[in-house]
Amino acid sequence: MATPTFRQALTASVLLALSHSFAWAQDNSTTTQPATAAPAQAGQPDPKLVVAKLDGVDITRQDIIESASGLDPQIRNNVDQFFPQLLDRYIFLKLVAAKGRADGLDKDPEVTKLVDDSVRQIEDNAIRQVFFKKLIEEKVTDAQVDAKYNELKAKFDDDVKKLPPEREISASHILVKTEDEAKAIIADLEKGGDFAKIAAEKSIDPSAKSNSGALGWFAKGMMVKEFEEAAFAMKDGEVSKAPVKSQFGYHVIKITGDRTKPLPTFDKSKEDVRLDLVEELRQQVAKDLKDAAKLDIVDPNGGLKPAQP
Incomplete structure (x- = not known):
């Protein structure tokens, strides 16, 4: 029997990981927002290409790419090399989920708890995103950015005038x-x-x-x-x-x-000033929320002992 090449051995080991890892039985493509198919690169198939139909529902190339997002980098960075196996995995995931739902597992307490936890995490992320978006729109306006920029520039220019010639x-x-x-x-x-x-x-x-x-x-x-x-x-x-x-x-x-020596010039852009104001706002919100909360830090190092000098 011929000795396998390094590439063959590597492919075999990756496929073994693909078929036996816990990740194989999980769909890691869930995001807080619907994914938008990336435009096709030169020489690459269209992400919207239908590669299979399962019970009349289209499965696209983009579905397979997204389903590999949580797998080993060696796999997700070489989707085309493992595409048939990833397609088979995706179909398996869908079939198992459909069979479990048909068996009533969508009502199982363990399933509902996992779903509730996942939904809560997605909801928390969405709330934080919208909270800061609205807060920034309210507290960091263009007028405030312009005023802060002009204030910083005026102070800088005034300080520069006091510098002795060098x-x-x-x-x-x-x-x-x-x-x-x-x-x-x-x-x-x-x-x-x-x-x-x-x-x-x-x-x-x-x-x-x-x-x-x-x-x-x-x-x-x-x-x-x-x-x-x-x-x-x-x-x-x-x-x-x-x-x-x-x-x-x-x-x-x-x-x-x-x-x-030439005098220094003010090098902050208005966008830099905006980012500074956003960071100041974030820090102030963090302080205010902590001050208002009933917070008791038991072990800030999580059980790790500080290094001895």
Whole structure:
């Protein structure tokens, strides 16, 4: 007998799980709202395609896809591969439910309790959804969003006006291991050497090969002390006359720009403000409801013990 391939073995194991798991006997496609069939993708069959008829009722491709929603990801992500088995499972689920209903199980206390619990959960979800929808419509209006946005922007702009001017420079550097190497590079630059080319060839800064030693714009407090002191003492276009030692090695610095740091701008959109107001409302509702409830938290960790230090 031929040895099964890995794919055959994998398929067999998935089908075994499909046929023996408890999920096989459950329809996991129930949602709080009727599902809308997804549009057919290029090369894929129409989700509305009728794949079977059971007692005169159409079974569509979308029905089968939805019925696999609670199964193992390996199955639900490969519906086409297992479609015949999933179709057979779906038909089985419908037939068992119809037979149980014919036997009067829809009146069985155990069934009615499960149904009541499920309906209550669906109802709770629907109530929460509508509760917050109505609350948000009432409490977070466009006018309130506009007012809050304008208030935040005015305060931000007022704070920005109080900021002192701050110098910002851009620079490039060539980093080497020894002072002698740095001195040789300075001598080469003084003779007309190309800073960017030398940086790409000789700098031990890993990024130098791609950016020719460019560091971009920075203000005071963003670089190591020795480098910063030397750089901010230089003028735009100037190259350091002596190596600058830091914990990383020896730097040869070139100043490539000098400006007053641009003032920050207000970056919140009205939609950001709306989301902030909704979250504030949610937190306030949670606090108010808790304050009004008779609540006794017995064990907030659910039996878990805090980790020992």
